[in-house]
Amino acid sequence: MRRARRRREDKQMSDNEPVAAQVRDGHVVGRNDKLVITAASVGTVIEWYDFYLYGSLAAIITAQFFSGVNETTGFIFALMAFAAGFAVRPFGAIVFGRLGDLWGRKNTFLVTMLLMGISTFVVGILPSYAAIGIAAPAILVLMRLIQGLALGGEYGGAATYVAEHAPPGKRGFYTSFIQITATVGLLLSLMVILGVRTVVGEEAFADWGWRIPFLVSILLLGVSLWIRLKLAESPAFQRMKAEGKGTKTPLKDSFGKWGNLKIVLIALLGLAAGQAVVWYTGQFYALFFLERVLRVDASLTNILIATALLLATPFFIFFGWLSDKIGRKPIILAGCLLAALTYFPLFQGLTWAANPRLAEASATSPVTVYADPAECSLQFDLVGKAVFNTSCDIAKSQLAKAGVSYRTEDAPAGTLAQVRVGETVVESFRGDQMATADFTAARKTWGDDLTGVLSAAGYPAKADSALVNKPAVVGILFLLVLYVTMVYGPIAAALVEMFPTNIRYTSMSLPYHIGNGWFGGFLPTTAFAIVAATGNIYYGLWYPIAIAVLTFVVGIIWVKETKNVDIND
Template structure:
């Protein structure tokens, strides 16, 4: 019987189901732990970064979120080496234990008000531990499942791992929503937010119990039995140009584009709805959870289809579609989620007219700079209100003013009392022009919002469903864990993980609420070009060779 015939004849038996379940459930829990932080960024800002101004605090919170992603490649190197030397199973048991315990500790941390600067320091430390652990987790789970899969079904088998990231996010949103409804919004902001972090210890126990039932990967066992293992997986992966070239192609031709599409469709969309469109957080979580639930089966569909037509065309098509449609989709999202804001943007555009020398780039890495020029005060207030604006040039030395449609609100320079009065005047002018303080939940076109979010997540399923199989197939068994983990986690940890911070920084610098999308669009186009020209599809390669 040929390999193709054997693959068609093979059915998913009890052993296969245990392999997929154990790898997937453990990874769901790890992603659940990791995404709790991202979903609660606004509350964590208030709890751990209350010693700085609101805008800087929110950027700090996003940076702390990104810190976990920043160290993922280092986790990939360390645990990837361990996995190639000592085995896939033992390695991802260690990574899961580190992930679960660090998340549990976050639920116990005192706030900034209780212990001062030690609170954000310990929080970031826990984020770093989470990032290191997750850096070693994914490569192990993907390699383990792929090495168990029969020929011709690797895309299908590994697609169940691809579900886990979305399932983990969806689980975190549902737990957060459940706790919010149970204790009430005020109690949730004060102490209830800790509960989702604390219950992760129970999920950790379940995952460990399931994973302990596993045996080692057959490809790894065969490699060890034949004495073909690498004693220097780091050197063999990155110190030799033929394999290093594959690592670079995997990064720029697959993983980078996949990452930005993934984070735009799931995380940036949530941040955009909550922070920019100012939709009620509980409602935003429900709408995103519904879209995730509807789109999740497509991870398996695209994984299955990639076994038939290849990984490359599906991944690159997802990147290209995303790059072509992000701007119209996010404009449509504004109209559906906050129609009052969309109408005001169209009928009463806002322009900050200021001396360029009076305007600063409002990001303070240590939280000590006071942005009190008339230009900075105007832009800061508009940014907090989620108002898109343009900048016009005024004569040197003049006080900034804000044009709202046909109205002009004079700028302000002075004491705190005068500033409060000026902010009230500006707020009243924005309200008079139709800009809402927050989205009216009754006016949110919920089916339309879910439809747009579903399409964004559908792109995610296209790029993410086949990616595990595509990366595993690029590298030999003796250095597979190390080699595939690094490009995946540079892509997802750096290109993807820094997306919310980078996008919001671009928005803050330009004043345009949509300009943050240029970042994922540019990276997705880069991947389409590199992947289209230089990546060879390897769906039929023998993983045991």
């Protein structure tokens, strides 16, 4: 009787689907698997493309929208605006996750995609700070917030939708195609940026050409909407509705009951947090590190990153497939552990490969700032009004601008700060008693003098592209992205399998987006703030290492393997 009823329900569902599918015993066995995966993946690729354009163009965004503050603060502001989109992702997960569990997976991620595309287009036509002042960064941040809300609802819907179509024993493999979308979106953004840069030239690109990749997104949005409108609702969701097992209070059922909330917390700390920091270190922090710290040419940086992504991307599928065989947990936690153990040597190797003159100068002529601690402040201005005019701050801000790693030694109170480059000593000066114009002129003169000393010691103003060991850089980047594929390839299947159908969209979306939106999204900002505070270009890595180790420990103890669970319950 139960099988007969199930067959009637399945036939009724297939009759209502615009793309016919036959469902038996909880999985799709018809010809629609490729369409389901392709449609969900293409739409998600475009959303990631929109979202990561900003991160890929952080240096230009700084000049266009944060030109009212000093260079170091402006770049951190740009990263904070980038992170703002991540900050609201958990709220998007709550809002759209609830709609997805009430209204359906398909309808919800159509809405999120529309929001993403429109907000990206607006960034492309937004006037700069020079044109409209403070309104420019304010509107930019607003668009980032809308993007974050949209992406907070998109991923959970796409991952849940594909997982609920996958046959038992292949959920890791099926959902790994969704996992590729983030990297493909980043890769697509890099390729479009590189193409526009090549066509219009660097000067024109910095002036107006950077807008083109944002404007192109409106065309991609139209294609994606057309493809997704061909999809039907997932069979698991339709069955849940047909059997009357849905919930009217997905938020309360997800987070108001300790049994499910405990699983949410385990999913966050034992899987998603570590996955997030490994993901953003391997792709975005590596990009920023090459371009901002090592001063590698932006176009060359994009080519190197894109090459590594192309080489490593198939491993998302491989580790998704492998997780169906040996489990999600061992692969994800192994990726976290490997990353924590090897980040320092890999990034140090990246310095030697990408900017060997900088690495050699740092080794043979290390830089030390000898200063009174009372004169040294954090090289970060939250409101853009601080003037770093003590002798210590002048020295440190110039070194930060030059991308030079240094250590600080305490000097007796009242001592004028000194910058020691190897055996050469350059005395700083105090600008706190100077008129603004005099201070600006004196700082420029002193900065030129320090630059000359650094240059004489072998410190380059930027990386020499001819000296970049491109195979070595790509090899290191490949390893970093390989860790990403280990932690990210199986994560969608693992999260989907932890929660029941009626609250799955809501429950799996929140830990994923807190992990990726907060732990991961704030990684570039946090890491560069640590670098600016300490003067050591590698100390920003302590943040992802600490989170990866936390996830490894929590995951080993509390995460249960889920590869064989029945997700139709």
